[in-house]
Amino acid sequence: MKKLFAAAIFLLVPLAASAEKADALKPINIQFDKSDVDQVTQNYIATGNVVITRGTMVLKSDRAEVKEAPDGYRTFILIAAPGKLATFRQKRDGGPDLWAEGQAQRIEYDERADLVKLFSKAVIKQLEGQKITQEMxxxxxxxxxxxxxxxxxxxxxxxxxxxxxxxxxxxxPRRAQAAAPAAGASAAEKK
Known part of the structure:
Protein backbone atom coordinates (compact mmCIF):
# COMPACT_ATOMS: atom_id res chain seq x y z
CA MET A 1 0.00 0.00 0.00
CA LYS A 2 2.82 2.42 0.84
CA LYS A 3 4.47 1.67 -2.51
CA LEU A 4 1.19 2.38 -4.32
CA PHE A 5 0.81 5.68 -2.47
CA ALA A 6 4.42 6.65 -3.23
CA ALA A 7 3.89 5.81 -6.91
CA ALA A 8 0.75 7.96 -6.95
CA ILE A 9 2.68 10.90 -5.49
CA PHE A 10 5.35 10.53 -8.19
CA LEU A 11 2.58 10.64 -10.79
CA LEU A 12 1.41 13.95 -9.36
CA VAL A 13 4.80 15.64 -9.62
CA PRO A 14 4.79 16.18 -13.42
CA LEU A 15 1.28 17.60 -13.24
CA ALA A 16 2.08 20.12 -10.57
CA ALA A 17 3.27 23.59 -11.47
CA SER A 18 4.52 26.24 -9.16
CA ALA A 19 2.48 29.22 -8.06
CA GLU A 20 2.71 32.27 -10.25
CA LYS A 21 6.06 33.80 -9.36
CA ALA A 22 4.91 37.35 -10.19
CA ASP A 23 2.49 37.26 -7.21
CA ALA A 24 5.39 37.33 -4.72
CA LEU A 25 6.15 40.98 -5.45
CA LYS A 26 2.57 42.24 -5.60
CA PRO A 27 0.94 44.20 -2.75
CA ILE A 28 -1.28 42.35 -0.26
CA ASN A 29 -4.85 43.56 0.20
CA ILE A 30 -6.74 42.36 3.30
CA GLN A 31 -10.50 42.91 3.64
CA PHE A 32 -12.19 42.10 6.96
CA ASP A 33 -14.91 42.99 9.45
CA LYS A 34 -12.44 43.56 12.32
CA SER A 35 -8.66 43.93 12.51
CA ASP A 36 -5.89 44.17 15.11
CA VAL A 37 -2.43 45.29 13.96
CA ASP A 38 0.79 45.26 15.97
CA GLN A 39 3.23 47.34 13.94
CA VAL A 40 6.12 46.59 16.28
CA THR A 41 5.91 42.82 15.74
CA GLN A 42 4.43 43.11 12.20
CA ASN A 43 1.54 40.85 13.19
CA TYR A 44 -1.83 41.42 11.51
CA ILE A 45 -5.01 39.65 12.67
CA ALA A 46 -8.22 40.00 10.71
CA THR A 47 -11.59 38.43 11.53
CA GLY A 48 -14.98 38.22 9.88
CA ASN A 49 -15.31 37.45 6.17
CA VAL A 50 -11.59 37.83 5.57
CA VAL A 51 -10.43 38.03 1.94
CA ILE A 52 -6.72 38.38 1.22
CA THR A 53 -5.61 39.07 -2.34
CA ARG A 54 -2.12 39.28 -3.76
CA GLY A 55 -1.89 39.22 -7.53
CA THR A 56 -3.76 36.10 -8.61
CA MET A 57 -3.77 34.59 -5.09
CA VAL A 58 -7.05 34.80 -3.18
CA LEU A 59 -7.32 33.49 0.41
CA LYS A 60 -10.66 33.42 2.27
CA SER A 61 -11.46 32.52 5.87
CA ASP A 62 -13.24 33.64 9.01
CA ARG A 63 -9.93 34.51 10.69
CA ALA A 64 -6.51 35.25 9.25
CA GLU A 65 -3.17 36.06 10.80
CA VAL A 66 -0.37 37.50 8.71
CA LYS A 67 3.08 37.59 10.29
CA GLU A 68 5.98 39.42 8.68
CA ALA A 69 9.58 38.43 9.44
CA PRO A 70 12.27 41.14 9.65
CA ASP A 71 13.49 40.18 6.15
CA GLY A 72 10.02 40.82 4.67
CA TYR A 73 8.79 37.26 4.16
CA ARG A 74 5.29 36.53 5.43
CA THR A 75 3.40 33.62 6.89
CA PHE A 76 -0.39 33.43 6.44
CA ILE A 77 -2.57 31.37 8.80
CA LEU A 78 -6.23 30.99 7.86
CA ILE A 79 -8.74 29.47 10.28
CA ALA A 80 -12.33 28.67 9.37
CA ALA A 81 -15.24 28.97 11.77
CA PRO A 82 -16.69 25.65 13.00
CA GLY A 83 -18.48 23.89 10.17
CA LYS A 84 -16.83 26.06 7.49
CA LEU A 85 -13.66 25.83 5.43
CA ALA A 86 -10.90 28.28 4.60
CA THR A 87 -10.01 28.45 0.89
CA PHE A 88 -7.24 29.52 -1.44
CA ARG A 89 -6.95 29.93 -5.20
CA GLN A 90 -3.89 30.95 -7.22
CA LYS A 91 -2.78 30.95 -10.83
CA ARG A 92 0.07 28.57 -11.63
CA ASP A 93 2.98 29.22 -13.95
CA GLY A 94 3.20 27.09 -17.08
CA GLY A 95 0.15 28.14 -19.09
CA PRO A 96 -2.49 30.80 -19.57
CA ASP A 97 -5.31 29.21 -17.56
CA LEU A 98 -3.69 26.93 -14.94
CA TRP A 99 -4.91 27.19 -11.34
CA ALA A 100 -4.40 25.61 -7.91
CA GLU A 101 -7.15 25.76 -5.33
CA GLY A 102 -7.72 24.19 -1.98
CA GLN A 103 -9.78 24.16 1.18
CA ALA A 104 -9.43 23.00 4.76
CA GLN A 105 -10.40 24.02 8.26
CA ARG A 106 -6.92 25.53 8.66
CA ILE A 107 -4.48 26.65 5.95
CA GLU A 108 -0.92 27.82 6.54
CA TYR A 109 1.17 29.40 3.79
CA ASP A 110 4.88 30.12 4.27
CA GLU A 111 6.00 32.33 1.40
CA ARG A 112 9.72 31.91 2.17
CA ALA A 113 9.51 28.14 1.66
CA ASP A 114 6.63 28.43 -0.86
CA LEU A 115 4.87 25.78 1.23
CA VAL A 116 1.11 25.40 1.78
CA LYS A 117 -0.20 23.13 4.55
CA LEU A 118 -3.88 22.22 4.81
CA PHE A 119 -5.22 20.77 8.07
CA SER A 120 -8.54 18.88 8.57
CA LYS A 121 -10.85 18.11 5.66
CA ALA A 122 -8.11 19.12 3.24
CA VAL A 123 -8.67 19.16 -0.52
CA ILE A 124 -6.32 20.52 -3.17
CA LYS A 125 -7.06 20.67 -6.90
CA GLN A 126 -5.09 21.56 -9.99
CA LEU A 127 -7.19 22.96 -12.81
CA GLU A 128 -6.86 23.85 -16.49
CA GLY A 129 -9.58 26.45 -16.81
CA GLN A 130 -12.55 24.81 -15.09
CA LYS A 131 -11.36 21.23 -15.77
CA ILE A 132 -9.83 19.43 -12.77
CA THR A 133 -6.60 17.74 -13.85
CA GLN A 134 -5.79 16.31 -10.42
CA GLU A 135 -7.33 16.32 -6.97
CA MET A 136 -6.13 15.09 -3.60
CA PRO A 173 -6.24 11.38 -18.41
CA ARG A 174 -3.34 13.25 -20.05
CA ARG A 175 -3.30 11.68 -23.50
CA ALA A 176 -5.94 12.03 -26.18
CA GLN A 177 -8.41 9.21 -26.71
CA ALA A 178 -7.65 7.10 -29.80
CA ALA A 179 -9.94 7.82 -32.73
CA ALA A 180 -12.56 5.14 -33.41
CA PRO A 181 -12.56 3.50 -36.89
CA ALA A 182 -14.78 5.25 -39.39
CA ALA A 183 -18.35 3.88 -39.50
CA GLY A 184 -18.27 3.35 -43.28
CA ALA A 185 -15.05 1.31 -43.36
CA SER A 186 -15.20 -1.43 -46.02
CA ALA A 187 -15.02 -5.11 -45.21
CA ALA A 188 -11.60 -5.29 -46.89
CA GLU A 189 -10.24 -2.62 -44.55
CA LYS A 190 -11.53 -4.56 -41.55
CA LYS A 191 -9.68 -7.78 -42.56
Missing amino acids: DSEFISYDSRKEVLVGRNDPAGADVQGKGRGSITLA
Missing part, protein backbone atom coordinates in the same frame (compact mmCIF):
# COMPACT_ATOMS: atom_id res chain seq x y z
CA ASP A 137 -8.12 14.87 -0.39
CA SER A 138 -6.89 13.83 3.02
CA GLU A 139 -6.94 15.04 6.60
CA PHE A 140 -3.57 16.74 6.03
CA ILE A 141 -1.94 17.90 2.79
CA SER A 142 1.38 19.64 2.36
CA TYR A 143 2.18 21.19 -1.04
CA ASP A 144 5.76 22.29 -1.67
CA SER A 145 5.43 24.51 -4.73
CA ARG A 146 9.18 24.79 -5.34
CA LYS A 147 9.86 21.06 -5.30
CA GLU A 148 6.41 20.31 -6.78
CA VAL A 149 5.69 17.67 -4.13
CA LEU A 150 2.36 16.86 -2.51
CA VAL A 151 2.15 14.84 0.71
CA GLY A 152 -1.09 13.47 2.13
CA ARG A 153 -1.55 12.01 5.61
CA ASN A 154 -4.60 10.61 7.40
CA ASP A 155 -4.24 12.68 10.58
CA PRO A 156 -4.85 16.47 10.74
CA ALA A 157 -1.52 16.91 12.56
CA GLY A 158 0.33 15.50 9.53
CA ALA A 159 0.98 12.06 10.99
CA ASP A 160 0.24 8.68 9.43
CA VAL A 161 -1.94 6.91 12.00
CA GLN A 162 -2.79 3.23 11.43
CA GLY A 163 -6.54 2.77 10.88
CA LYS A 164 -7.36 6.48 11.10
CA GLY A 165 -8.72 6.80 7.59
CA ARG A 166 -7.78 7.09 3.97
CA GLY A 167 -7.20 9.83 1.43
CA SER A 168 -7.67 9.79 -2.31
CA ILE A 169 -6.01 11.05 -5.47
CA THR A 170 -7.83 11.52 -8.77
CA LEU A 171 -5.83 12.02 -11.97
CA ALA A 172 -7.43 13.12 -15.24
Whole structure:
Protein backbone atom coordinates (compact mmCIF):
# COMPACT_ATOMS: atom_id res chain seq x y z
CA MET A 1 0.00 0.00 0.00
CA LYS A 2 2.82 2.42 0.84
CA LYS A 3 4.47 1.67 -2.51
CA LEU A 4 1.19 2.38 -4.32
CA PHE A 5 0.81 5.68 -2.47
CA ALA A 6 4.42 6.65 -3.23
CA ALA A 7 3.89 5.81 -6.91
CA ALA A 8 0.75 7.96 -6.95
CA ILE A 9 2.68 10.90 -5.49
CA PHE A 10 5.35 10.53 -8.19
CA LEU A 11 2.58 10.64 -10.79
CA LEU A 12 1.41 13.95 -9.36
CA VAL A 13 4.80 15.64 -9.62
CA PRO A 14 4.79 16.18 -13.42
CA LEU A 15 1.28 17.60 -13.24
CA ALA A 16 2.08 20.12 -10.57
CA ALA A 17 3.27 23.59 -11.47
CA SER A 18 4.52 26.24 -9.16
CA ALA A 19 2.48 29.22 -8.06
CA GLU A 20 2.71 32.27 -10.25
CA LYS A 21 6.06 33.80 -9.36
CA ALA A 22 4.91 37.35 -10.19
CA ASP A 23 2.49 37.26 -7.21
CA ALA A 24 5.39 37.33 -4.72
CA LEU A 25 6.15 40.98 -5.45
CA LYS A 26 2.57 42.24 -5.60
CA PRO A 27 0.94 44.20 -2.75
CA ILE A 28 -1.28 42.35 -0.26
CA ASN A 29 -4.85 43.56 0.20
CA ILE A 30 -6.74 42.36 3.30
CA GLN A 31 -10.50 42.91 3.64
CA PHE A 32 -12.19 42.10 6.96
CA ASP A 33 -14.91 42.99 9.45
CA LYS A 34 -12.44 43.56 12.32
CA SER A 35 -8.66 43.93 12.51
CA ASP A 36 -5.89 44.17 15.11
CA VAL A 37 -2.43 45.29 13.96
CA ASP A 38 0.79 45.26 15.97
CA GLN A 39 3.23 47.34 13.94
CA VAL A 40 6.12 46.59 16.28
CA THR A 41 5.91 42.82 15.74
CA GLN A 42 4.43 43.11 12.20
CA ASN A 43 1.54 40.85 13.19
CA TYR A 44 -1.83 41.42 11.51
CA ILE A 45 -5.01 39.65 12.67
CA ALA A 46 -8.22 40.00 10.71
CA THR A 47 -11.59 38.43 11.53
CA GLY A 48 -14.98 38.22 9.88
CA ASN A 49 -15.31 37.45 6.17
CA VAL A 50 -11.59 37.83 5.57
CA VAL A 51 -10.43 38.03 1.94
CA ILE A 52 -6.72 38.38 1.22
CA THR A 53 -5.61 39.07 -2.34
CA ARG A 54 -2.12 39.28 -3.76
CA GLY A 55 -1.89 39.22 -7.53
CA THR A 56 -3.76 36.10 -8.61
CA MET A 57 -3.77 34.59 -5.09
CA VAL A 58 -7.05 34.80 -3.18
CA LEU A 59 -7.32 33.49 0.41
CA LYS A 60 -10.66 33.42 2.27
CA SER A 61 -11.46 32.52 5.87
CA ASP A 62 -13.24 33.64 9.01
CA ARG A 63 -9.93 34.51 10.69
CA ALA A 64 -6.51 35.25 9.25
CA GLU A 65 -3.17 36.06 10.80
CA VAL A 66 -0.37 37.50 8.71
CA LYS A 67 3.08 37.59 10.29
CA GLU A 68 5.98 39.42 8.68
CA ALA A 69 9.58 38.43 9.44
CA PRO A 70 12.27 41.14 9.65
CA ASP A 71 13.49 40.18 6.15
CA GLY A 72 10.02 40.82 4.67
CA TYR A 73 8.79 37.26 4.16
CA ARG A 74 5.29 36.53 5.43
CA THR A 75 3.40 33.62 6.89
CA PHE A 76 -0.39 33.43 6.44
CA ILE A 77 -2.57 31.37 8.80
CA LEU A 78 -6.23 30.99 7.86
CA ILE A 79 -8.74 29.47 10.28
CA ALA A 80 -12.33 28.67 9.37
CA ALA A 81 -15.24 28.97 11.77
CA PRO A 82 -16.69 25.65 13.00
CA GLY A 83 -18.48 23.89 10.17
CA LYS A 84 -16.83 26.06 7.49
CA LEU A 85 -13.66 25.83 5.43
CA ALA A 86 -10.90 28.28 4.60
CA THR A 87 -10.01 28.45 0.89
CA PHE A 88 -7.24 29.52 -1.44
CA ARG A 89 -6.95 29.93 -5.20
CA GLN A 90 -3.89 30.95 -7.22
CA LYS A 91 -2.78 30.95 -10.83
CA ARG A 92 0.07 28.57 -11.63
CA ASP A 93 2.98 29.22 -13.95
CA GLY A 94 3.20 27.09 -17.08
CA GLY A 95 0.15 28.14 -19.09
CA PRO A 96 -2.49 30.80 -19.57
CA ASP A 97 -5.31 29.21 -17.56
CA LEU A 98 -3.69 26.93 -14.94
CA TRP A 99 -4.91 27.19 -11.34
CA ALA A 100 -4.40 25.61 -7.91
CA GLU A 101 -7.15 25.76 -5.33
CA GLY A 102 -7.72 24.19 -1.98
CA GLN A 103 -9.78 24.16 1.18
CA ALA A 104 -9.43 23.00 4.76
CA GLN A 105 -10.40 24.02 8.26
CA ARG A 106 -6.92 25.53 8.66
CA ILE A 107 -4.48 26.65 5.95
CA GLU A 108 -0.92 27.82 6.54
CA TYR A 109 1.17 29.40 3.79
CA ASP A 110 4.88 30.12 4.27
CA GLU A 111 6.00 32.33 1.40
CA ARG A 112 9.72 31.91 2.17
CA ALA A 113 9.51 28.14 1.66
CA ASP A 114 6.63 28.43 -0.86
CA LEU A 115 4.87 25.78 1.23
CA VAL A 116 1.11 25.40 1.78
CA LYS A 117 -0.20 23.13 4.55
CA LEU A 118 -3.88 22.22 4.81
CA PHE A 119 -5.22 20.77 8.07
CA SER A 120 -8.54 18.88 8.57
CA LYS A 121 -10.85 18.11 5.66
CA ALA A 122 -8.11 19.12 3.24
CA VAL A 123 -8.67 19.16 -0.52
CA ILE A 124 -6.32 20.52 -3.17
CA LYS A 125 -7.06 20.67 -6.90
CA GLN A 126 -5.09 21.56 -9.99
CA LEU A 127 -7.19 22.96 -12.81
CA GLU A 128 -6.86 23.85 -16.49
CA GLY A 129 -9.58 26.45 -16.81
CA GLN A 130 -12.55 24.81 -15.09
CA LYS A 131 -11.36 21.23 -15.77
CA ILE A 132 -9.83 19.43 -12.77
CA THR A 133 -6.60 17.74 -13.85
CA GLN A 134 -5.79 16.31 -10.42
CA GLU A 135 -7.33 16.32 -6.97
CA MET A 136 -6.13 15.09 -3.60
CA ASP A 137 -8.12 14.87 -0.39
CA SER A 138 -6.89 13.83 3.02
CA GLU A 139 -6.94 15.04 6.60
CA PHE A 140 -3.57 16.74 6.03
CA ILE A 141 -1.94 17.90 2.79
CA SER A 142 1.38 19.64 2.36
CA TYR A 143 2.18 21.19 -1.04
CA ASP A 144 5.76 22.29 -1.67
CA SER A 145 5.43 24.51 -4.73
CA ARG A 146 9.18 24.79 -5.34
CA LYS A 147 9.86 21.06 -5.30
CA GLU A 148 6.41 20.31 -6.78
CA VAL A 149 5.69 17.67 -4.13
CA LEU A 150 2.36 16.86 -2.51
CA VAL A 151 2.15 14.84 0.71
CA GLY A 152 -1.09 13.47 2.13
CA ARG A 153 -1.55 12.01 5.61
CA ASN A 154 -4.60 10.61 7.40
CA ASP A 155 -4.24 12.68 10.58
CA PRO A 156 -4.85 16.47 10.74
CA ALA A 157 -1.52 16.91 12.56
CA GLY A 158 0.33 15.50 9.53
CA ALA A 159 0.98 12.06 10.99
CA ASP A 160 0.24 8.68 9.43
CA VAL A 161 -1.94 6.91 12.00
CA GLN A 162 -2.79 3.23 11.43
CA GLY A 163 -6.54 2.77 10.88
CA LYS A 164 -7.36 6.48 11.10
CA GLY A 165 -8.72 6.80 7.59
CA ARG A 166 -7.78 7.09 3.97
CA GLY A 167 -7.20 9.83 1.43
CA SER A 168 -7.67 9.79 -2.31
CA ILE A 169 -6.01 11.05 -5.47
CA THR A 170 -7.83 11.52 -8.77
CA LEU A 171 -5.83 12.02 -11.97
CA ALA A 172 -7.43 13.12 -15.24
CA PRO A 173 -6.24 11.38 -18.41
CA ARG A 174 -3.34 13.25 -20.05
CA ARG A 175 -3.30 11.68 -23.50
CA ALA A 176 -5.94 12.03 -26.18
CA GLN A 177 -8.41 9.21 -26.71
CA ALA A 178 -7.65 7.10 -29.80
CA ALA A 179 -9.94 7.82 -32.73
CA ALA A 180 -12.56 5.14 -33.41
CA PRO A 181 -12.56 3.50 -36.89
CA ALA A 182 -14.78 5.25 -39.39
CA ALA A 183 -18.35 3.88 -39.50
CA GLY A 184 -18.27 3.35 -43.28
CA ALA A 185 -15.05 1.31 -43.36
CA SER A 186 -15.20 -1.43 -46.02
CA ALA A 187 -15.02 -5.11 -45.21
CA ALA A 188 -11.60 -5.29 -46.89
CA GLU A 189 -10.24 -2.62 -44.55
CA LYS A 190 -11.53 -4.56 -41.55
CA LYS A 191 -9.68 -7.78 -42.56
